[in-house]
Amino acid sequence: MLITELGYFALLLALVIALLQAILPAVGVIKHQVQWQRLAPSLSVAQFVAMSVSFGALMVGFIYNDFSLVYVASHSNSLLPWYYKLSATWGGHEGSLLLWITILSAWCMLVSVFSRALPLDMRARVMSVLGMIQTMMLLMLIFTSSPFERTLPNIPIDGVDLNPLLQDPGLIFHPPMLYMGYVGLAVPFAFCMAALWAGRLDAVWMRWSRPWTVVAWGFLTLGIALGSWWAYYELGWGGWWFWDPVENASLMPWLAVTALMHSLAVTEKRGVFKAWTMMLAIFAFALSLLGTFLVRSGAITSVHSFAADPTRGLAILMILGLVIGGGLVMFALRGWRLTVESRYELKSRETILIINNIILLVAMLVVLLGTLYPMLADAFKWGQVSVGPPYFNALFVPASWLLLAFMGIGANLRYKYDGRPFLATAFVCAISACVLGAVLTYLMGTLAEYAHFDKAVYITAVLSMWVLSFMVLDIKDKTRHATNLVEGLKKLTPSYYGMQLAHIGVLITALGVAGVSAMGLEKDVAMTVGDSVHVQGYDFYLQEFDEIEGANYDATRATVQVKKDDELITTLYPQKRNYVVSMMPMTEVGIRPSLFNELYIALGEPIINDEGKVTADTWAVRIYVKPMVRWLWLGAIVMALGGLLAMFDKRYRMKKLKNFDGWEK
Known part of the structure; x- marks a missing residue:
């Protein structure tokens, strides 16, 4: 054509x-x-x-x-x-x-x-x-x-x-959204390189690149959430995150750019951590290129990776080397000009922000090592090594809890030095968090109809209440000079509200992770038409199988009624599809969405009877109860909305720049 x-x-x-x-x-x-x-x-x-x-x-x-x-x-x-x-x-x-x-x-x-x-x-x-x-x-x-x-x-x-x-509709939305985040990290990298090139290493370039960084972070957050949701309902395994190398490839730059956003904020306001911020800008973009390499090089095997060619992978690897090498060379040649414009004490927001940055980077290194180690082991003939969820969960989850602990403290401390008494405040917040966390854990268990106490859910709930307590104290501190609370809230900036909203999104996601991981149930059964199975207070009745035709596939569809206390809750229609061109089978799950107790059912394969024949009316069926799984994606949306809200801050609407050392609004 x-x-x-x-x-x-x-x-x-x-x-x-x-x-x-x-x-x-x-x-x-x-x-x-x-x-x-x-x-x-x-x-x-x-x-x-x-x-x-x-x-x-x-x-x-x-x-x-x-x-x-x-x-x-x-x-x-x-x-x-x-x-x-x-x-x-x-x-x-x-x-x-x-x-x-x-x-x-x-x-x-x-x-x-x-x-x-x-x-x-x-x-x-x-x-x-x-x-x-x-x-x-x-x-x-x-x-x-x-x-x-x-x-x-x-x-x-x-x-x-x-x-x-x-x-699947996931292909329509997920890659463009994810790439908007991936590629957007080139902008803060370009600003960093331009500042090093010019030798103008003050905080102005960071203020100018900060909104672009926030936008890229918001797109990347939504892209990762869409990918998680797509894998959840499309693969039929009931999981929302598999620690797959391709999933990790998007998580690593997200962790790095999250650290970069916080570092940009403190560098812009206080003139500290300049070198740290520049290194984060370089490595955040490098990690996005590394993600492209992992997905498209053939170096990994993944259900998410659909193209592989060593030659193409080598080309991406060369570009990655040029970006990292060029960035580090430029930093080595010009970085010595960096100066610290202010000082800060140990008891200050700067200290907590740098600690949070370190935790984020440690978490990123945990993911990076777990992702690359099997490749390195194979390259150096150390044998075939598989790094799975036990490794990631054992290291990443404690790092996440530690991050929440310091997030709470950092939300309340002032910049440079905070002379207010802190121990008494922290003690009151800790007691309140323990009590409110217990209440929240009980409510989560009640809504999920889960009778057992789980310490992971309780720890996450306590840390969430800890963060919220300090957020409330910070709002109170920032409105203390106003005539009333409403007037004080009106004077707070959109970037401040965006930050708090993004932090609330983190808490929602953390609670969702804890809830679905600890309280989720799974049951594999063989079902014939007329059979029923009881799972977590719900009765699943298999009504019938019927054959349907799509545009390019044939499918066997099951009709499953779900009742609770003999009252019909919903009817689910899981399918087993066979695509007529590729002759590949696919599972289409039936889902009853819920914020508290999501129901999920997937068809496996027809059961082979004692005579070695496939029976058309008896199938392997997998049933899941997924409490609070929707909170994962709701939290990501709230985080992205927080980033969007921050963009309305008037500080990012500069009309004219007289020179590179001062702003005119």
Whole structure:
């Protein structure tokens, strides 16, 4: 098709524009050529247009079944519904990288549009760094992973089909949202490199990059939550997190950028931790590239990894090495100019924030080691090693509890030095947290109909009440000079409310994790039509099986009525699908959503009788009761809303920047 040829031409044009964006503004800075520096925004807009045309052309190829493209033939089929054809555009390695770079061009354009208040030379530096990243990624895409490679002259009649695991609405929303977070980490990295390049290492660049960091963090939070939700209902295993290497690949940059956000806040306000903040900006983006390497290199085996090619992995690894190496070299050459603008005492918010940063990075290293160790063991012939949930849970859970403990203290302490008596306050908060935590644990158990006491739930509940107690004290402290509480609350900034809302989201997620992990139940049974099984106060009645046909699959569907005290609660319809093109079976679960007691049922396989024959009316059935599992994703939404609220702070709406040492609002 002509349109797909146009897409390839636009991709080549994007590479040329990216090279110009990387080179011309940089030369303009070095040669003090103002006109060349002013080219950066126009080049970023042209780059976005070229990438959008290329990406749109590939989507058209999927919609119109252009099987002359190898990528379309490998990931689509004429029977595939149109909406899955669109999402199949990023359902494989080549298309997902094209989406990655398209999103990067969008970030780059947005930075150029909304950073006009920056000094011209500083903006040129930022855009040049982003252009360098785009150039490296485009070179890899065009020469190792082009989605426009042709099948000519042997054009297949039909395509292989999209992996059935990906034929789900989750593919439509999860990868774009996750990539918005992944790729967005290039922006604080670019600001960091531009500041080192300019030798202007004050807190101004951090203030300017902070809102971009918050936005990227919000997208990454929602992307991870969507991935967890997708795996929960699609895989049929009833789990919301499997410590899978691909899942870990997104968690590691999230932990790093969470530390970066807090470090940016304290550096902007107090002028401390500058070197620490710059290192976090470098490694947060490096971890996002590491995630791309893990998913697309073939170095790991995962149910989430659908493309593997060592050559492509080597290209990503080279880019990762250039980013880390270039960042560290720049830091080594210019980092000595960093100065501390203020001091702080041990009893201060700065101390608690750096402790929380350390805990976050330790948690990240725990995940990194558990993810990479099997690869290293195999590479160095140490034998086949598997690192599973016991390792991660044993180390990550205590780190999470420790983080909550210090989060509570940090929410109340003042910057620089807090001279108020703290021990009495902490003692009162601790007693209150223990009592309120016991009440909360009881309520959670009652709502989940779980009669046994669980210490993990109690510890999490106590720590949550501990954090809330200090949050209330902090609000009281910040409104103490107001005539009344309402007037005091009106004077608090959106960034403050956003911070508190994000922290509440963390608590909601933590309680959800504790509740579903400790109180969830699972039961595997063999059921025939007319059978019933009792689980956690609910009776599951298997009414019938029937055969249904979808657009590109056949399915056996069960009808299961759920009753409690002989009263009908809901009817669930789990399915076992067989996709007619790929001949792959898939499980579609039946779920009754609930904030407190979610019901989940999945069909296994038909049971083989004593004569060795498959019986059509007796199936393996897996039933779950998932208390508070929805709190996991609700907490993530609340966190992201907190980040969005912080963006409305007037400090991030700078109209003009007189010079790089002072702001004019």
